[in-house]
Amino acid sequence: MAxxxxxxxxxxxxxxxxxxxxxxxxxxxxxxxxFRELLRQCFxxxxxxxxxxxxxxxxxxxxxxxxTRPTLVEFGAESWMPAMVGIAIVREIxxxxxxxxxxxxxxxxxxxxxxxxxxxxxxDAMEVSGTNPFKYLVITRVTACILMLPVLVILSDFxxxxxxxxxxxxxxxxxxxxxxxxxxxxxxxxxLIPSVSKxxxxxxxxxxxxxxxxxxxxxxxxxxxxxxxSAVVISSMLVFVxxxxxxxxxxxxxxx
Amino acid sequence: xxxxxVIEIENLWKSFGTNQVLKGFTMNLFTGENVVVMGKSGSGxxxxxxxxxxxxxxxxxxxxxxxxxxxxxxxKELDRLRMDVGFQFQGSALYDSMTVRENLEFxxxxxxxxxQGLDRNKxxxxxxxxxxxxxxxxxxxxxxxxxxxxxVALARTIIMRPKIILYDEPTSGLDPVTGKEISYLMxxxxxxxxxxxxxxxxxxxxxxxxxNRMIILHDGINYAEATYDAxxxxxxxxxxxxxx
Numbered sequence: 001m002a003x004x005x006x007x008x009x010x011x012x013x014x015x016x017x018x019x020x021x022x023x024x025x026x027x028x029x030x031x032x033x034x035f036r037e038l039l040r041q042c043f044x045x046x047x048x049x050x051x052x053x054x055x056x057x058x059x060x061x062x063x064x065x066x067x068t069r070p071t072l073v074e075f076g077a078e079s080w081m082p083a084m085v086g087i088a089i090v091r092e093i094x095x096x097x098x099x100x101x102x103x104x105x106x107x108x109x110x111x112x113x114x115x116x117x118x119x120x121x122x123x124d125a126m127e128v129s130g131t132n133p134f135k136y137l138v139i140t141r142v143t144a145c146i147l148m149l150p151v152l153v154i155l156s157d158f159x160x161x162x163x164x165x166x167x168x169x170x171x172x173x174x175x176x177x178x179x180x181x182x183x184x185x186x187x188x189x190x191x192l193i194p195s196v197s198k199x200x201x202x203x204x205x206x207x208x209x210x211x212x213x214x215x216x217x218x219x220x221x222x223x224x225x226x227x228x229x230s231a232v233v234i235s236s237m238l239v240f241v242x243x244x245x246x247x248x249x250x251x252x253x254x255x256x
Numbered sequence: 257x258x259x260x261x262v263i264e265i266e267n268l269w270k271s272f273g274t275n276q277v278l279k280g281f282t283m284n285l286f287t288g289e290n291v292v293v294m295g296k297s298g299s300g301x302x303x304x305x306x307x308x309x310x311x312x313x314x315x316x317x318x319x320x321x322x323x324x325x326x327x328x329x330x331x332k333e334l335d336r337l338r339m340d341v342g343f344q345f346q347g348s349a350l351y352d353s354m355t356v357r358e359n360l361e362f363x364x365x366x367x368x369x370x371x372q373g374l375d376r377n378k379x380x381x382x383x384x385x386x387x388x389x390x391x392x393x394x395x396x397x398x399x400x401x402x403x404x405x406x407x408v409a410l411a412r413t414i415i416m417r418p419k420i421i422l423y424d425e426p427t428s429g430l431d432p433v434t435g436k437e438i439s440y441l442m443x444x445x446x447x448x449x450x451x452x453x454x455x456x457x458x459x460x461x462x463x464x465x466x467x468n469r470m471i472i473l474h475d476g477i478n479y480a481e482a483t484y485d486a487x488x489x490x491x492x493x494x495x496x497x498x499x500x
Contacts, residue, residue, distance in 0.1 A: 117352075125349035128309050129363040129416075130335040 020212045021204070024142055027135055034140050041144035045106055049152055052105060053098055057156035060097055061089065061163030069171060078172060082179045083186035085164045090187060094157040095195050096243050099202040102149060103235040107210040110141050111231030114214020115224040123215075138215065142207030149203035150196055194253075198246040202239055209235040261286050261320075262420055262452050263308060268317035270303055277303050279476030280317070285420070290446060290453045292463040292484070294498055295473035301456040302346070304473065305422040308454070309343050310334045322419060339367050342413035342421040342451070346428055348405040350397040350412070357393045360384070360412050370416055383411040386448065387441060403434040407441065414445055421445070423455040427462045439465040460499065472498065 065085055072078045114137060117123050126133045161183060168174040213231040217223045263285035270278040277300035285291050295301045306312040307319060310326050319326045324337055350359050360380045364370060384390045387407040397405060406426060413421055426442060427435035439462040446453060446466075455466055463470060464484050472480040472487065472495050480487060480495045488499045 113353075120347050120352075121345045121349040122351055124306075124311055125343070125345055125351075127311060128338055128341075128343040129366060130338045131362075131366045132331075132335075 016216070017208065017212050020215075021208050023134065024138060024208060027132075028139055028143070032132075032135065034136050037136055037140040038143055041140045042148055045102075045141075045144045046148040046151055049102060049105055049148075050155070053101060053152045053156045054159050056097065056101055057094070057159035058163040060093060060156075061085065061160030061165075062167055064088065064093070064160075065164040065167040069167070079182075081168060081172075082164070082174075082182035086161060086183035086187050087191060089160045089164075090157050091191050091195050092243075092247075094160060095153050095199055095202065096239065098153045098156045099149065099199070099206065099239045099243075100236055102145070102152065102202075103206050103239055104232050106145060107206045107231045107235040108228040110145075110207065110210030111213040111217075112224055112228040114211060115217035115227040116221075118214065118217050119220055119224060134215075138211040141211055142204065145207030145210075146200055146203035149206070150199045153195075153199055194246060194250040198242060201242045201246070205238040205242060206235045209238065259286065262322055263454070264318065264320040265304075265308075266318035268304075268307065268319060269315040270300070270307055270312065271315055277476060278307075278317075281473070281476060282478050283471055283481070285452050285454055287452055288446070288450055289468045290442075290455060290466050292455045292457060292467035292470045293473055294457065294463060294470065297458075299473050300476060301473055302424050305343070305424060305454055305456060308422060309338065309341055339370060339416055340419045342416060342418035344406075344409055344413050344421065344423045344426055346425040348397075348409040350400075350405055350408055352397055354397075355393075356384070356389070356395050356397070356400075356408050359397070359408060360415050363412065363416050367416070379415055383415040384408075386414065386445070387411045402429050403438065406430065406438055410438075410441065410445065414449055414451075417449055418451055421451050421453045423453060423457070425457055425459075426455065427457060427459045432461065435459055436461055436465065438462070442466050 065081065068084065069078065069081065072081055072084075114123070117137070123133045123137070126136060161180070165174075165176050165179040168179050169176060210231045213227045213234070217227040219226070261284040263283075265281060265283050268278050268281040269276070281300075281304065283291070283293075293301050293304065303312060307314050308321060308326065310329070314327055321337060322340055324333070326334070326337075329337065350356075351362065354362065357380055360383055361376060364376050364379065381390060381393070384393055387410050389404060389407050389411065392400065392404060392408065397408070400408060410426075423442065427438050430438065439459075442453070442455070443466055445451065453466075455462070457463055467484055470482065470484050470487050471478055474480075474494050480490065480492065482490075487495055490496060
């Protein structure tokens, strides 16, 4: 019985999130447009995640190179290192890890902010002042997530490659010029298309889940913590699910 | 005061699931008067004013605000009407991420037509001066005391020069002295802007200072309606309970 209720709640919530997403696309198209708030959100989301994404990106590049190097050396294939690391980071690791970091930082931040605005009646105050809170709060935040995630991923990829290049320089005496020319020799423009395309869906998922959870938060201040937590859990899970779908689709195109 | 009601409520019903909150509530608010609505916690006072402003849909009944039927308005018409109706939230509901100035500018940016050629900065400064908080213009809400927050929220309400102001427990959480200051400020604002108000409160001092008329909301209906002095002498038990 309890299992049935959980299943029912799960389907009901999935339906509500779908409607919430549909409302995002519907209201996105029509004025008024909140450009000022959109720019503010882009700045907040981009600027506040910059350091975190850079540090994790750098560590990711260093660790990946350090861990892979001994195996490649054993097979005498260390010259493949830049190409392997470059393709792995740009196609898969960079987008997924950065999206997960953003789900944790941005998703929870949006969820907690909107939930506390709901608890303290700020969303109602916005509505009675004749402002559409969905447009002002949701459209701007979700759009900012979609726009800023690719920027953060590009930065993360770049810093990761620098980290990897430093390890290669110190351990294998490879110059930075040789390292990067090797990376770009094997990295095709086609590698960028699937990785950038899925970022749109990652950004959408992180923004929508954070906003949905915040907008529908219940149980007062206790609900704020729960909202932040569930926003992170659901959006992180969605990042993996979307990545899985994206990889399957990309695989079909590579086989063609 | 004149005989033209700015709010007409007749036989208003509102429920949440099986919980029937308003069961045929009826009242009128006339131009230039303050009506205090008192009732037990959970009796539906806040629900009543949220229905008036269109934050909650009503189940049935007549609800006219400034001559317009709230249940029949579409979102655009409702937004337009809301420019003339101010709402003071119980917890002030100031936007945390904005300074006091930005909080006051927010409704003006949404509705530039309300500026009527006046300078936005001047209007903000004037509204803050009217509530005695000109010095707090660049402060953040977190830096304000409870009383100051209520005053800023009041300034944010009056900056739109509303014809009606709905107060949801304007003195809750304040000490008696600050509570009285806010009550007198509400009277001053009524005189300054010639606004009519519905005041939801549990605070007898606030009800006495601000109310021209008082309504006891009991069991979902307008149980008793008279002046503060008349109701305070009522022998009726549910009414008497509020004044003991």
